[in-house]
Amino acid sequence: MTKFVLIMFLCSAVPGNECQLIDTPINDFKTYHECAYYGYDYSGSLLRSMGNANVDEYKMYTAFSCKENQTI
Numbered sequence: 001m002t003k004f005v006l007i008m009f010l011c012s013a014v015p016g017n018e019c020q021l022i023d024t025p026i027n028d029f030k031t032y033h034e035c036a037y038y039g040y041d042y043s044g045s046l047l048r049s050m051g052n053a054n055v056d057e058y059k060m061y062t063a064f065s066c067k068e069n070q071t072i
Contacts, residue, residue, distance in 0.1 A: 002068055002069070002070060003028055003029065003030060003068075003069045004028075004029045004030075004031065004032050004034070004035040004066045004067065004068055004069065005027055005028060005029075005035075005066070005067050005069045006024055006026070006027045006028075006029065006035050006038065006039055006064060006065075006066055007021070007027075007064060007065045007066075007067055008021070008022050008024050008039060008042070008043070008062060008063070008064040009021055009022065009062065009063045009064065010022050010046070010060065010062055011060065011061050011062065011063055012058040012059055012060055012061075013058075013059035013060075013061065014058055014059055017058065019063060022046075024038075024042055025042075026038060028069075029066070032066055032068075035066035036066055039064040039066065043062040043064065046062060047060060047061075047062065
């Protein structure tokens with residue numbers, strides 16, 4: 001059975017800051033589309049929770065990928 005794993009990073013466009021791997025409440029999905037939709041939804045929620053001032057100051061953004069994980 002194929003499953004998909006969400007890998008997400010919180011990043012800053014400010015020089016000297018590196019992307020950091022972050023945990024998400026859900027990271028295992030049955031389908032690619034479930035993973036992708038969740039990644040976009042969670043990205044928006046996460047950035048909004050950081051506050052406008054922080055997002056602006058640190059030029060924050062997210063990056064994510066849904067990786068296929070073959071399981072038996």
